[in-house]
Amino acid sequence: MSALTHRAAAALAGRRVWLCDLDGTLVDSAPAHEAAFRTALAEISPGSLGSFDYGAHAGTATRQVVRELGVDPALAERVAGRKQRLYRAYVRDGAVAVLPGARRLLGLLAERGHAAYLVTSASRDSATGVLRACALAGYFRGVLTADDVPYSKPDPRLYRQACLTWAVDPADAVVLEDSAHGVASAVGAGLLTLQVHGDAPADGAVPVRDLGEIVSLLEAEAGPVG
Structure with missing residues (x-):
């Protein structure tokens, strides 16, 4: 296990609430x-x-x-x-695809009893359309979009509002993001942030290779389900 993988594993320990970005993180849009x-x-x-x-x-x-x-x-x-x-x-028309590992990660979070929420700068209609087309809607307990708040990433108030909306304790949460703007929003709100699919590491985030690596970390943390 690499030093970065050790860092990611340590960061995830005990955290049961996941605030997930959509575009570029879970789907290739x-x-x-x-x-x-x-x-x-x-x-x-x-x-x-x-x-x-x-x-x-x-x-x-x-x-x-x-x-x-x-x-x-x-x-x-x-x-x-x-x-x-x-x-x-x-x-x-099917132009947006689910990224490798996304379904397994979201399914694993559900199996473990972790809460997953979606935090996106997309409009509600666009986000809902993607979730429907990609059959991902059922994994999330709530969705916060650009239509729900007057600010978007990289403004940290977006993730602060997400925590307020769903009564999330920041100490119990992990954010999953890909872009520098998304990372800036989450880190600025004081939240532990994993960055996947980033061309370059964003300040303040814990980099991970891909969603499959996160699945492996979670499985190693608590052992396989079943």
Whole structure:
């Protein structure tokens, strides 16, 4: 077991509440998000397309991305709405896939009696569509989206609100994130954070290779179920 794996195992010990991100963490949605953004910008605000880099905005709410791109305020709502409609159509067409290990991890958390909640900067309709299309909805006791709060990642108030909403003791919780924005939100809220699928380690997070490694850590902690 590597030093990082030891660190992750020690961090997880005794924690029974999981606050999980969705996009890039449990599902591979980046290509669909990027395609939706590019099409919406090309149709409505083509001048903003040249500066668009989806990777720099991963984990951020759609309307915040549109603001950060400097889209004309008179066009911003049209761009955001068009992007969301396109993305939801891609989801319905099967363009978003569950990442390897996600179902096993969520199933294992349920088997162990751990509580899993979803904390996402996606809109409620988009998040619900993904959960439905990927058959993941039944794993979560609650879902917090960009429609439920006036701020999104990397603002730490999103995860603070999640803890308040579900009466979660931060000392009993672990956050599962992939993007730097998501990690910043969780770490800023004082929460233990595991980072998966990150291109580069984000400050304050415990890096893990993939979801399968987390499954192995949990199985080693308490032994196999059954």
